[in-house]
Amino acid sequence: MRISDQLCYNSTAIAYIVVLMPGIVRLEPSDQEFRVDGNDSILDAALQAGVPLNYGCSNGNCGLCRARLVSGEVRKISHHDFVLGEAEKSMGHVLLCSYTADGDVVIEVADSAVIPEQTINARVKKLTPLTSDVVLLHLQTPRTQRLRFLAGQSVRLELDNQVSATHPVASCPCDDRNIQFHIRVIADDAFSRQVTTLKPTGAVQITGPFGEFTLNDDSRRSIFFLAFNTGFAPIKSLIEHAMQLEQSEHLQLYWIVESEGAHYMHNLVRSWLDVFDSFSYTPLTAADLCPQVNVAAGLQDDAWQDVSRALLRQISTKHENVNDCDFYVAGPDAVAGAARDFLASNNFPTEQFKSLSIT
Numbered sequence: 321m322r323i324s325d326q327l328c329y330n331s332t333a334i335a336y337i338v339v340l341m342p343g344i345v346r347l348e349p350s351d352q353e354f355r356v357d358g359n360d361s362i363l364d365a366a367l368q369a370g371v372p373l374n375y376g377c378s379n380g381n382c383g384l385c386r387a388r389l390v391s392g393e394v395r396k397i398s399h400h401d402f403v404l405g406e407a408e409k410s411m412g413h414v415l416l417c418s419y420t421a422d423g424d425v426v427i428e429v430a431d432s433a434v435i436p437e438q439t440i441n442a443r444v445k446k447l448t449p450l451t452s453d454v455v456l457l458h459l460q461t462p463r464t465q466r467l468r469f470l471a472g473q474s475v476r477l478e479l480d481n482q483v484s485a486t487h488p489v490a491s492c493p494c495d496d497r498n499i500q501f502h503i504r505v506i507a508d509d510a511f512s513r514q515v516t517t518l519k520p521t522g523a524v525q526i527t528g529p530f531g532e533f534t535l536n537d538d539s540r541r542s543i544f545f546l547a548f549n550t551g552f553a554p555i556k557s558l559i560e561h562a563m564q565l566e567q568s569e570h571l572q573l574y575w576i577v578e579s580e581g582a583h584y585m586h587n588l589v590r591s592w593l594d595v596f597d598s599f600s601y602t603p604l605t606a607a608d609l610c611p612q613v614n615v616a617a618g619l620q621d622d623a624w625q626d627v628s629r630a631l632l633r634q635i636s637t638k639h640e641n642v643n644d645c646d647f648y649v650a651g652p653d654a655v656a657g658a659a660r661d662f663l664a665s666n667n668f669p670t671e672q673f674k675s676l677s678i679t
């Protein structure tokens with residue numbers, strides 16, 4: 321094992337600081353690669369890079385993250401209670417949540433692409449108003465049962481009295497205990513009204529994940545993210561993932577809301593602009609795109625379709641080579657259909673378009 325040891329002295333003891341080589345982990349048989357720095361576990365580094373691996377507890381109890389070291393060197397960074405059999409150890413099996421890479425390594429994992437459906441009893445950590453009709457619901461899972469999901473996926477949330485609804489996760493899969501949602505409160509929707517009455521530590525059951533609204537990890541194309549209202553939630557999760565992957569030439573976010581002041585995470589998006597050179601952001605209201613729409617009574621399907629088409633026209637005029645980009649669209653049902661039709665009529669490749677309907 322390559323280890324650089326540095327000595328630190330104090331009056332009573334000599335301590336060794338182990339300096340590990342940063343390394344690239346390559347998974348077999350998928351050939352996916354990600355980087356591990358410092359004392360991050362291989363599992364944490366994979367999750368931060370958006371690479372789905374099998375795991376359960378993240379803390380050495382369940383054994384679900386075990387995988388075989390094919391080449392390179394790893395170092396144990398945390399105690400694990402799960403006991404690997406002698407045969408497994410001799411074949412090079414390790415727990416990815418308890419080991420880090422010391423330089424480049426190759427690891428063989430079971431099929432990691434399929435994440436099983438999970439049911440988790442979570443607790444409310446916080447409920448924060450974002451606008452007059454959107455709340456941020458922050459749930460926390462038990463320490464030993466974390467939610468495995470991909471950026472952009474959704475889950476079903478069920479409250480105490482069995483009222484349930486499906487919502488996209490707004491937070492990063494890399495923080496698998498703290499799961500966030502942007503929920504629009506609608507007068508005739510029992511679930512959203514009841515969410516506003518939840519108290520800290522209140523119970524919410526999470527089931528999932530579901531959905532294919534996930535990044536195409538193989539694409540190196542520039543990406544347009546079109547978020548309408550709370551369609552920003554899954555788009556946020558996708559952008560954070562895309563920024564970690566650093567493989568797309570350019571990321572462009574258009575966030576369209578019904579009224580001024582409803583870009584409820586404007587400052588967060590502006591902070592991405594400061595950090596990522598290849599990111600751009602255009603916040604718009606529906607009236608910016610279609611001055612004739614009447615937002616006072618809430619936009620109906622026809623109006624959303626007009627807004628969606630107007631946005632696509634603006635993008636096509638402003639940007640060259642739109643057909644060489646990927647599109648991710650999240651918002652009311654009507655916007656996705658209108659966007660898909662508009663692009664299809666301009667010979668846009670259908671496989672480069674993904675959409676998610678949000679109430």
Ligand code: FES
Pocket residue numbers: 375376377378379380381382383384385386402415416417418
């Ligand atoms: S995830 Fe449970 S032991 Fe690693």
